[in-house]
Amino acid sequence: MMKTLPQFKIIDLNYLDEDLHHQAAHLLLLGFAHDWPNAWPTLETALDEVKETLGEEKICRLAVTESGEVIGWIGGFPQYDGQTWELHPIVVHPEYQGVGIGTALVLDFEDQVRKRGATTIFLGTDDESEMTSLGGIDLYPDVLEHLSSLKSRRSHPFEFYQKLGYSVVGVIPDANGPGKPDIIIAKRVES
Numbered sequence: 001m002m003k004t005l006p007q008f009k010i011i012d013l014n015y016l017d018e019d020l021h022h023q024a025a026h027l028l029l030l031g032f033a034h035d036w037p038n039a040w041p042t043l044e045t046a047l048d049e050v051k052e053t054l055g056e057e058k059i060c061r062l063a064v065t066e067s068g069e070v071i072g073w074i075g076g077f078p079q080y081d082g083q084t085w086e087l088h089p090i091v092v093h094p095e096y097q098g099v100g101i102g103t104a105l106v107l108d109f110e111d112q113v114r115k116r117g118a119t120t121i122f123l124g125t126d127d128e129s130e131m132t133s134l135g136g137i138d139l140y141p142d143v144l145e146h147l148s149s150l151k152s153r154r155s156h157p158f159e160f161y162q163k164l165g166y167s168v169v170g171v172i173p174d175a176n177g178p179g180k181p182d183i184i185i186a187k188r189v190e191s
């Protein structure tokens with residue numbers, strides 16, 4: 001069946017709305033369970049992540065349908081004295097993936113970062129299950145050679161970011177254990 005884009009709006013998540021906190025935490029569990037099962041193994045760890053993303057100096061935005069269902073979440077926090085923002089996390093409900101919600105969340109995040117006068121967004125996207133050509137091998141000593149021939153084997157999200165104008169700028173070998181690197185992505189945000 002063809003998926004369609006539901007009506008939704010993007011709102012700030014605040015400290016008070018516990019129902020939205022729980023929905024965002026469930027989304028995190030659901031969205032990462034398949035390819036990153038260790039990222040947030042329990043609802044409790046996912047709720048801790050929601051709480052960490054809240055705060056005046058941070059960005060925490062939800063995509064919410066007209067009926068109040070949370071179908072996407074994006075967060076981020078300032079780094080390098082606020083010149084650069086780290087995007088973390090982003091997740092779209094599996095039933096609604098592939099219809100543009102992730103794109104809408106990233107564009108909204110870029111607007112939020114621009115408003116704060118920053119110049120750069122970066123993020124790390126892990127490969128813990130050989131989803132790319134960088135997974136499952138020893139990247140040393142020619143790390144940059146491996147990086148320059150990066151390929152996706154199984155829908156790794158680095159391609160999602162590339163479609164939105166982001167560049168692969170680095171990799172941390174074995175970041176999550178041997179053969180499980182973190183791929184670093186960045187984009188300049190024009191004011």
Ligand SMILES: CC(C)(COP(=O)(O)OP(=O)(O)OC[C@H]1O[C@@H](n2cnc3c(N)ncnc32)[C@H](O)[C@@H]1OP(=O)(O)O)[C@@H](O)C(=O)NCCC(=O)NCCS
Pocket residue numbers: 031032090091092093096097098099100101102103104124125126155156157158159160163
């Ligand atoms: C990655 C994610 C946020 C993308 O959100 P989405 O709503 O599915 O993305 P969109 O529908 O806006 O997709 C925009 C484009 O990126 C592509 N894309 C999306 N996810 C992709 C992936 N994992 N691999 C390759 N391409 C992808 C889409 O096919 C689409 O391409 P098109 O413009 O040629 O049609 C979402 O799939 C998700 O939550 N995944 C699980 C959690 C995750 O991977 N988070 C990111 C960790 S760094």
